[in-house]
Amino acid sequence: MNSVWIRSALALAAVAVAGLITWALADPVWALAAVCFGLALLLARHVANLAALADWLRDPMAKPVPQGGGVWDAVLVGLYRFVRARIREKEQLGGDLQRFRNAGLALPDGVILLDAHDHIEWCNPIASQYLGLDEQRDLGRPLVNLVRHPDLAAYLEHGDYAEPLTLRLSRGEGRVLSLAIISYGEAQKLLLANDITLTEKVETMRRDFVANVSHELKSPLTVVAGFLETLTDGNIKLDEERRQGYLKMMREHTGRMQRLVEDLLTLSALEDSRGLSDETLVDVAALLAGVRDEALALSGGRHRVELSVEDPLSLLANAQELRSAFNNLVSNAVRYTPAGGNIGLLWGRRGAEAVFSVSDTGTGIEPRHIPRLTERFYRVDHSRSRETGGTGLGLAIVKHVLTRHQATLEIESETGVGSRFSAVFPARRVKSAVDTGPARRPVPAGRNPG
Ligand code: ADP
Numbered sequence: 001m002n003s004v005w006i007r008s009a010l011a012l013a014a015v016a017v018a019g020l021i022t023w024a025l026a027d028p029v030w031a032l033a034a035v036c037f038g039l040a041l042l043l044a045r046h047v048a049n050l051a052a053l054a055d056w057l058r059d060p061m062a063k064p065v066p067q068g069g070g071v072w073d074a075v076l077v078g079l080y081r082f083v084r085a086r087i088r089e090k091e092q093l094g095g096d097l098q099r100f101r102n103a104g105l106a107l108p109d110g111v112i113l114l115d116a117h118d119h120i121e122w123c124n125p126i127a128s129q130y131l132g133l134d135e136q137r138d139l140g141r142p143l144v145n146l147v148r149h150p151d152l153a154a155y156l157e158h159g160d161y162a163e164p165l166t167l168r169l170s171r172g173e174g175r176v177l178s179l180a181i182i183s184y185g186e187a188q189k190l191l192l193a194n195d196i197t198l199t200e201k202v203e204t205m206r207r208d209f210v211a212n213v214s215h216e217l218k219s220p221l222t223v224v225a226g227f228l229e230t231l232t233d234g235n236i237k238l239d240e241e242r243r244q245g246y247l248k249m250m251r252e253h254t255g256r257m258q259r260l261v262e263d264l265l266t267l268s269a270l271e272d273s274r275g276l277s278d279e280t281l282v283d284v285a286a287l288l289a290g291v292r293d294e295a296l297a298l299s300g301g302r303h304r305v306e307l308s309v310e311d312p313l314s315l316l317a318n319a320q321e322l323r324s325a326f327n328n329l330v331s332n333a334v335r336y337t338p339a340g341g342n343i344g345l346l347w348g349r350r351g352a353e354a355v356f357s358v359s360d361t362g363t364g365i366e367p368r369h370i371p372r373l374t375e376r377f378y379r380v381d382h383s384r385s386r387e388t389g390g391t392g393l394g395l396a397i398v399k400h401v402l403t404r405h406q407a408t409l410e411i412e413s414e415t416g417v418g419s420r421f422s423a424v425f426p427a428r429r430v431k432s433a434v435d436t437g438p439a440r441r442p443v444p445a446g447r448n449p450g
Helices: 003-025 028-057 071-106 125-131 150-158 197-232 240-272 284-299 319-335 367-372 382-387 394-404
Strands: 110-114 120-123 165-168 176-184 188-195 280-283 304-309 314-317 342-350 353-360 408-414 418-425
Touching: 003 028, 003 071, 028 071, 110 125, 125 188, 150 165, 150 176, 197 240, 240 394, 280 284, 280 319, 284 304, 284 319, 284 342, 284 353, 314 319, 319 342, 319 353, 319 394, 319 418, 367 408, 394 408, 394 418
Parallel strands: 304 342
Antiparallel strands: 110 120, 110 188, 165 176, 176 188, 280 314, 342 353, 353 418, 408 418
């Protein structure tokens, strides 16, 4: 039998026994009074326990389960065990929820939980950063009201989440996000936001690059193909002078294609090799003497080219890459300086750093072009660049080489006055003649790969 029944029966039996004993010792009136008193005591105890229980039930998690004696023990101990189990369960759930939140916070992607009406239930800091949400204030608010973008509204409305949505945000730096939605529970959604700005940029650059290379190759190829057709057509009679003229132009255009392919190979070799290989102590003054000679040959006596070595510093560098970069800077000075102009090459110190600068009295460059000059195929004057055999890749190669040497390129220019391009090398790559000593003699510079 249930212990509550047994205990209640025992309590009533005790009252009855007390009544019988009183009857035996006194008269029946006293016995009745004793029974009534016993029952009243039992009732008062029940009421007191009930009141304590009602009081506890008002806020069961805040206070411990009340204690009671007798028959209430069985009930309250059971209640106590039940409450303990619930508290443990709650702690476990709280721990699980915290772990889930921590995982959400640690995710490198944005995560938003949406309810059936696309109201925000929760979002992680990355999502709030990507979409400009407030993690606390925006909870419970409709996502489309906070991220006002017609594509997002249409995507949520459409309900087909097989393909992610690419969202181009207009605010900030024009971030591009890939949004994927996973449905779960009762029409709830998990929205994952991934920043693909860089991937998009790289993809656009790749497309532009392919288009540019094709465009650069197309015109010389068309010219060469046209001349070849004329030369091989038996019906066209050409005198020797014309034939030679055509062959000369074909040579020029194949030369242009060759230079382009060589520059492309140089760029790709620079991009492929991660670190700087073949680092040696380069005697820059000796290297520059060769660069000056090449400039003189390219100029063909149309310019005055002067080399000044203020300090015979050596550089810890890749000689071939260095020569390629310096040659590009100097050949630009020759190509963009009208006949009769001056070109100055200067090698020396700037504090602890070393600087190679090329100054010219050429066409100069408008300030708006300067930040873009090192982009591949960026030219200020397309026809002049092509006329002088430019590929549009020279400064891109220079920038790459300098970056690999932790050096920077400074460009100063004034239209109609001239330009100065300076390569600034960090102190740790610079060795003075005293540092190098006889044991570490600088090696002669290698050939130009570009
Ligand atoms: P390119 O083969 O066309 O010379 P570069 O990458 O070497 O390509 O240079 C990019 C552009 O920068 C050139 O097309 C030219 O407009 C400009 N530029 C470079 N060097 C000079 C310079 N010394 N003076 C004037 N413009 C220059």
